Amino acid sequence: MDIDLITNILYATVRTGTPLILVALGEMVCEKSGVLNLGQEGMLLMGAVVGFMAAVTTGSLFVAVLLAIVAGILMSLLFGFLSITLVSNQVATGLALTIFGAGLSAFLGSSYVGVGITGIEPMSIPLLSEIPIIGKIFFQQDPLVYLSFILFGLVFWIFKSSQIGLKIRAVGENPEAANAMGINVHKVRYLAVIFGGAMTGLAGGYLSLAYTPLWAEGMSAGRGWIALALVVFASWKAERIMLGAYLFGAFSIMHLVMQGLGFEVAPNLLAMLPYIATIVVLVLLSSDHMKTKLSAPMSLGVPYRPQV
């Protein structure tokens, strides 16, 4: 296995990891405020289909990405209304969102199957892309990948040293106490949920506009769920999400690695790897009960009813 192959594999890893990063970062912010949104898979598909439809209809990839984000936001608003304002069970509502999103996206996209577009092209960053190896891997990607880097930085900064991050964490920890401090719990949670929706919409747009410029029913193949596991795996820390996402991304492109190593393994068996890896990770994590308890936002998944 030579250097070029390794570089190519890592290059592909970054591409594959990007949607996971976006969804996981968005869900992380959402969960840090105490809201568990299991509807990621459905929102991802909606982002993908809306983005694709917009690209075909308007011919503008930029507008397509924007509309994908909007789709994610609208879906998450629906979720937010049910689970925050109507205080519904977050698990059931999230599942409903996934099933609904899958159904709606399949319906909307039915006449777009098989349609081709020119997707988002890679854009090399001058100078940085000249660096041997690293340049190819990180700086010859398409603009949405660069956006994921920026968004990572943003989320990282939010929780490291900003007031808003503090408020979000407070709400997620102990909404009653946060309310007593004068923080508007509902407002903070809505913002967090919407941010998650926007990120997931963007990730969906990435899938259908950049990663594989096409639309197919269920094309997200469980990435939304993997991203959910990723958030737990990363102990709700942004930097670990980055790492974990690329790791999972690597699992998804095992066929390249195997080819490089000269092995012939049935592609369907390899396709199982990301899911098996997710289970392994969940098992390893959950057995360390105390640690998960410490890193998880205390009020995660618990509906908050303000005492009037």
Next chain:
Amino acid sequence: MFNVSLKLEKRPSDSQTMSFLSPLLAILLTLICGGILFALLGHDPLEALYTFFISPLSDAYGWAELGIKVAPLLLCATGLMMCFKAKIWNIGAEGQFIMGGLGGSWAALQFMDASSSWVLVPIMLTGMASGLAWAAITAYLKTHFKANEILTTIMLNYIAVNALLWAVHGPLKDPQGFNFPESALFVDTTLLPLINEDYRLNISIFFGLFAVVAVWTLMSRTWVGYQIQVLGEDAKAARYAGFKENQLTWFALLTCGALAGLAGVSEVTGPIGQLIPSISPGYGYAAIIVVFLGRMNPIGLVFASMLLALTYMGGEMVQMEMALPKSLTGLFQGMLLFFLLACDLLISYRVVLVKKMLDKKVSPSATVDAA
């Protein structure tokens, strides 16, 4: 001056009426929304709704087709009902179904020379065992590692799909099949007996009805069923009573796996007749909706299965007659669940109109706990 707003107020106790009405209300809202959707697509809403919901049942053949779809839904939903009553969120009926079909297909392919239909017994059992084994993974992970069952079962679903693809492209592919990713067609003795020669309806519908009666009896009349209910309702009381949570978890998950597996093997030895890349149009997920819609009681489950089965047929019907996409099925199912969740809130909460007088300062009411 008044300030009027809507507020959700908790009812003193759950409304039984709403519990019954909520699914009906949800269905009504779904129909209205569906009608609007059809109108937006340029079709007469009433005609479209008729095509979707009524036409498929316009003849006996239609009813038989409904029966073929009700069977797997009912089997899966019955198993899921047990899990959900214990508050075990098993989203893996789809994967358990697929593994049942996979295992059952393997068994069916061993009996290509069989002359008696008794071979169906080992075939069905293999299917059930496969689904059971798949659920056992989840049970093990949950009881030993406290791994969240929602995530593990979903991952297992995806793995199962890939296992199926691997099998039809590889070991179970028909050697004489022109390289299509399909198994050989099953011989007659390995197919489920039909109820009537003219229709495709087979005895799996009896499996489903039997299962729902059996599980319902278990849940309502036996000690095991009682323990499962207490565990789901109030874990603290279950602890107080000394119920063994782990054992009950295994029991619920394994039963569900076996039933979903039975549904899977019935599908491949029934209407499909072989193993192909996709043996489930999402029955495992639709079954979840059946459980919620059917209010976890046997009659409700049967009716809800019929409704969900109808959505599949409706999707096919509008595709044939009105050139609309088949994915309307998934859309209707999703809408149904959403509306159901929204309407269910009315069981525990009441919508009230709150009038606040704006000129008087409203003093915050005291917290109710006394010294």
Next chain:
Amino acid sequence: MARLALTGITKAYPGCIANQDVSLEVKAGEIHALLGENGAGKSTLMKIIYGVVKPDAGTFLWEGQAITVNGPSHARSMGIGMVFQHFSLFETLTVAENIALGLPKEEGRDLAALSKRIKEVSQHYNMGLDPERYVHTLSVGEQQRVEIVRCLLQDIKLLILDEPTSVLTPQEVKGLFKTLNTLSEEGCAILFISHKLDEVTELCHGATILRNGQVSGDCNPQQVTSADIARMMVGNDTPLSEDYVKAEGKEAVLSIRELDYRSDDPFASPLHKLSLQVKAGEILGIAGVAGNGQDELMALLSGEERCEKKAINLLGEDIGDLPPGLRRKLGFAFVPEERLGRGAVPDMSLQQNALLSSSHLGLINKGLINFAKVSEYAQNVITKYKVKSAGLSAQAKSLSGGNLQKFIIGREIEQNPKLLVCSHPTWGVDIGASILIRHALIDLRDRGAAILVVSEDIDELYQISDRICAICHGDLSPIKKTQEVNIETLGQWMAGQFGDESAGPTEGEPAYV
């Protein structure tokens, strides 16, 4: 002029009067104790001072001015700070971040400057705090310091502390007292809520004692004995113990030998080499303020928690590691303190709830529930114990507290247990039901059962117990015949002062019969 002067404060809730005509005065620089048992009305009074609750009647004078407190933020802006018993901290945030959230926006913004202030203030008051540490890494005592410093950063005039020493080690208590003394010397008024007499006599300049919602006395703790204070807390007369004939137990049914228990939960109380015996035909009562190990002891007895096999012996069998079901088969029955959501399943019917702990009575045949027998059992309980309900199919949560408690007690007693353990059997229960429950317990005792009762109701314990003791900080006092223990002694036992008779008899044998 007092800093805070309350007069005639009254607050009633449906079913009980939490505060009745309460008056309290705290001067600047005074450390004033507010004493009383659980249910005496202390927390309601505190909530009134802090603005969480509005009184029905009475005046609130702050530095001579009549005032209405609109809410906690108003109280804070007045200079009233409160440290709750259960902290409202965010565990995964740092000390500085936690404090920042509690301050108005401008002050909270600059974390670096805030950290500096935190260090200065905490040093000044002898409470070393590192602003950068995460709250979950702090000990409970250190967490309390964060709460206190949060109050101190806001120009404090009255500091209210709710049972502050219940979670502190003796050394930390000393440290806290030093801090409070510094504060008081600087002119801050301190309201110190407690039930611990020795601390009150050591620290406080004044004390107001509440009993059943009313002021039962006030004094200067420096000038009276803790026995005097105990008497004010529990009443002047030792309650009549002659309502029921006292019995003497025969052979031991339950033996607890040197039971040691520790939990990871910082709020849980450990048990220290606890030993006791309960005999057939007697009722043993354990008095004590909540949170001193009773919950843990109950869970270990019921089987919800396990311990060393030998530590608990029932009728000759070591059962420390047995699950609840097997203990019941040996003749054990248990009435927990939580009726809804442990003793009974709220949404299930009475018929269904009857089966919860009585399945070993032949109500199950080959795995099938014999509904006729279950209904018979349930109906028997309902009739015999006069449970007012809409019938067998009534949901448990639809019953009043008293009726549900009667049902649960009935369900357990009708199992004819050899050992019945009851935790707070008449808590929150109306008089009529309480009398019936006590009759039932005495009746069961007279039929030869051994009964262990844990309660905070001292009157009740005097009425029904044949022998009595108290638990404090996981240690058990000596166990004596009820007639031989007067109220002052019991009060002292509850406060942890076991006198020269040391607690924890050796070799599992009670030192006194």
